[in-house]
Amino acid sequence: MEKSGRIRKGVSGKMKNESFNKIASGLRTYISFSRGKYSSIMLLFIVFTLLPLFIPSDLLASEDKDVLVLNSDASIYKYSLAQSELKAKIATPKGEIDLGSKWIDERKIKKMINEIDPCVIYCIGSKAYQMAYKLAEKKNIVFSLVINWRRHPIDKDTYGISNELLQGAQLMMYRYFFPDVNKIGILYNNKYSEEWFDIAVESAKDVGIRIVGKSISKPDKIESALKKLLPKVDALWLIPDPTVIYDIESVNKLFEQCQAAGKPIYTYDKAFVNLGATLIMSADIPTMIKQSAEIISGIQGNMEIEEKVQHPAGSHIILNMKKVEEYGLNLNIEALDSVNEIVR
Template sequence: MQQSITGWLWGAWLILCWACANAQPAPVLILKSREGALYEPVVQSLVNELKRKTPDLNPPIFSLTGSKTDAEIVRNLLERKPRVIVAIGTDAALQLKQHTHSLPESQRPIVVFTMVLDPVALGLVPGAEQSDPHFVGVALTVRPQRQFRALLDVAPQAKRIGVVYNPNDATSTRLIQQARDDAEKLGIQLVEASATKPEEVPQALNTLKNQIDAFWLIPDPVCAAPQPFQQIQAFVSERKLPLLAFSDSYVRRGALMAVGPDLAEQGVLAAELVQQILNGTPAETLPLLTPRRLLSYYNTAQARRIGIAIPDMLLNLAEKVFDQ
């Protein structure tokens, strides 16, 4: 009998300990903009880096769905009262900005964002040199000059670079302004065409006929969606023009080349910011981080089709070379 009571007390004590441990709010939570393969390298590198420095840190991971339930997901997450929330992707960052803005100052977590193209244009931080007391992070932005230089290494004759963008998109507009400045520094011309919706892309391409030596695809939803990309690809293939993209997925589908950030590095950089915040560094004193390492991708089959010989040195340095 005594043994039975002792066993019951021991079990009750274990349950109580488990409940107390689970009642403690997690210091760090992760919110992804969506489920899917795109964010997996970021999540994996983020978690690995956090655990490397703090082995007992095991942040729960949540995902938005792109539906009306997103608001409830964020509210439930905030009820856990985490110290830091890592927002992966633009949707997650904007949802957190919307739902934390009205919270009392003492209840607002610090949001560390990553995989956000232009956090300044989105109002997440005041500027590139200044973070917000509750928002700090890693921009996905790559300065156009770095992409243009890579293009010129492959196609030095490309002096007129065409681009289609949505002038109503704040992120695209800031990127184009940077591109104008960078093109001027490199002695090349940026030839612009605008499209406010995918249906306008063919008309925009029509204005670029006989005006460009290469095409630059930017991460603008209007022109980077599957159908507009097919139209752009057909346009450049017919004219044997180099197509410079921002992601390896477009090179796999026929772009000549792409130069873009290392997505795994986005997670590592976010983990660095999280660790500094957990160690007591005020978020507003931390800088907006940008990619340190760029990856290059080439499509040698497309290079042959348009008569371009990519130097072996560049192919050897590439993250991946496609031949299809």
């Protein structure tokens, strides 16, 4: 009896305890609410649950709009300049890959692309573009400093800034610098540059210049073609045609031939200064990067990019005064405010 009585007592005590606990817990909850302890937690819960509904989706999405930079070779000055200029224009890229090292582990690069899952892959140079195109499926790619971009495969997610200045823009500057130059010769291969050449001929008419062209099929035809072309023109426009710019030896010979004929060469790359080019006009890298940054920000902001591959808007001009004096060219000194570098 005693035992059962104790048990009974125990059961009823437990029951009493449970009901007491319930009442106490209810009271605590009531007191906590009334003191504002739970109400602030509830408020925070509601705010964090509902807040995203009121924030524009663009703002929330921007966190996921990372940029990955792929550089063909950061040890090359113009490529490293492009990278630093871009970093000054956009928020810090999520990743930067330099393909300049001799051995490239494609699997590692692909893994990095997958991990970062960037909104845009920004490619500096042809090698970087080819790599991104190969490894990053369905990603937005923005390229710059890609030589002859038309020779590369592109798809609907490809954007970029062409590395080549428009023919019309170059011809305008030739006319501005050397008002007496009326006939300019171009050596090219129909296979690679026919369309480019036709545009140049049309654009030249707008600035009162006549283009005289000579198409060659092989690099060994350069010498004989120049013999026929040079007497008919005031200057030669050396373009990035792979048959004409075949190797160092053929380019050297071309410069020697023009020098002997007293004909100045206008061209597109600083590398030709030492060979004796008179005027070099190339796309201005900082301007190209500003244009690229604008495209990147357009993609990040889900804006429509009207022109997927844009022409460079700025020019960089190198004038070789030694050659101007040697050939006795009539230089428009007003144009000197447009020169970026003078070679003496």
